[in-house]
Amino acid sequence: MDDRKKRIDDLIKNNHEARSSLDHLLENFGENLYSRTKDMNLEFEDIAKYNSYLQDITESNASIGKIEEKNRRFMELEDAIELKEREDKERAKEMAVIFRKLGKALLENNTYDDYTSLFREQADALTAKLQSLETRIGELDNKEGGNVFSWIGKSAQGLVLRSFLSKAQESQEQLYYNVGERYSNRDSVSRDDEVAFILEEIEKFREVSRSAMDELSILKDEKRIISASFGIDGNPQKQIHSVKTHITQIKDKLRALFRNFGSQASGIMDEDIKPELKYFIDTIVTAEDGEVIGRVVRINQSIIDNEKAISKLRASLSIDEEKSKVEKYRRSIEEKKDRIGDLERTIADLEESISDCETYIQELQKQL
Numbered sequence: 001m002d003d004r005k006k007r008i009d010d011l012i013k014n015n016h017e018a019r020s021s022l023d024h025l026l027e028n029f030g031e032n033l034y035s036r037t038k039d040m041n042l043e044f045e046d047i048a049k050y051n052s053y054l055q056d057i058t059e060s061n062a063s064i065g066k067i068e069e070k071n072r073r074f075m076e077l078e079d080a081i082e083l084k085e086r087e088d089k090e091r092a093k094e095m096a097v098i099f100r101k102l103g104k105a106l107l108e109n110n111t112y113d114d115y116t117s118l119f120r121e122q123a124d125a126l127t128a129k130l131q132s133l134e135t136r137i138g139e140l141d142n143k144e145g146g147n148v149f150s151w152i153g154k155s156a157q158g159l160v161l162r163s164f165l166s167k168a169q170e171s172q173e174q175l176y177y178n179v180g181e182r183y184s185n186r187d188s189v190s191r192d193d194e195v196a197f198i199l200e201e202i203e204k205f206r207e208v209s210r211s212a213m214d215e216l217s218i219l220k221d222e223k224r225i226i227s228a229s230f231g232i233d234g235n236p237q238k239q240i241h242s243v244k245t246h247i248t249q250i251k252d253k254l255r256a257l258f259r260n261f262g263s264q265a266s267g268i269m270d271e272d273i274k275p276e277l278k279y280f281i282d283t284i285v286t287a288e289d290g291e292v293i294g295r296v297v298r299i300n301q302s303i304i305d306n307e308k309a310i311s312k313l314r315a316s317l318s319i320d321e322e323k324s325k326v327e328k329y330r331r332s333i334e335e336k337k338d339r340i341g342d343l344e345r346t347i348a349d350l351e352e353s354i355s356d357c358e359t360y361i362q363e364l365q366k367q368l
Helices: 003-035 045-108 110-142 148-183 194-233 236-266 275-284 287-366
Strands: none
Touching: 003 236, 003 287, 045 110, 045 148, 045 194, 045 236, 110 148, 236 275, 236 287
């Protein structure tokens, strides 16, 4: 590789590193200078932008906080609702047990025959069926002896009877539930019987359940409101991502503003500064900033020098490339000229041959 190309690559790399250092230095210097303008009532466009960007970032961060808080509350509500619903299911199971207990007590108390008469026939039939099945199972279990086939037969028969017994018990439990659940909103005939005590227990459960349902309704309403706001503004993760993207864009603008202000204060872009701004900058730049300004000027000058050196090296390479092209074109011209000479000689030979042919033709015509 041509040494000049390697030199250009090295200078480009150096300039890239120098620009990165310069940008970092200018950003920090510009930010430092802008911070000195705090609480100043100044009518400079860039300072107005600086204050506007800072306000925008503050409001955006606050917006993220609100979204996160709303999302956190939404998650809390989901957990609370799930817990309340689980508790309600457990209460429903407990209430079902109490309804069955009430139904059994009603059927066993003759005082409530006016009500239970509708269910008496079914209840008696189930009781008789259960007693019969239990008796048959008991008799089957008490039988001893017999061969293996007899034992297998009894075992199979026992499984079938126990299945019937289980279904009959389920039917009885369902009957107790239906009887108790339908009567649960009525008053007991006596205040001292078991039915009265069970009805008091049911009322207490219902009070707890009503209170829990009210709380659940409030939680669901709050969740619905938050969910609706998410529906309007988009899902919270997308909202946060959108705001963070906006903050990143504002920070990029701020960094550009800092670099520009740092450049103006360092004197490396004096031609772009209005006199009134230059005067203001001079009032906020202190002697302590001299070291930073010196570094900025040196790095900037090294970048300028490198760019000039790169430009010269590229020009030198371009000149050599153009000279090489000229030489190549000249060789091509000479080659083509040589070919033209050869072609001209060939043409002359062909013209001479034509002339000889024509002369011979004339001589032959004389013989005709």
